[in-house]
Amino acid sequence: MFTFDGRPIPAEEQQSVAAALLAAGIRSWRSTRIGSRPRGVFCGIGVCFDCLVSVNGVPSQRACLVVAQQGDVIEPQDELREGP
Ligand code: FES
Known part of the structure; x- marks a missing residue:
């Protein structure tokens, strides 16, 4: 279990963050700069x-490669908020 945008998301062992988000019905978590x-x-x-x-506070991680860990804090990445 980890949180995404404050919402608890269940995850299987060795499941990627992206797979867990998709399984929870979340299909988008980033927005483009333009x-x-x-x-x-x-x-x-x-x-x-x-x-x-x-x-866990480290931006620009690829959700399809990161294995979800118990207690991870995952946040969406809005490039309009974070990038110059
Ligand atoms: S979907 Fe993660 S890098 Fe393409």
């Missing part, structure tokens, strides 16, 4: 960087 378009998983293998989240 146009604030919603993004989530696209490639699912760590290539496209569409799935970026903040993990």
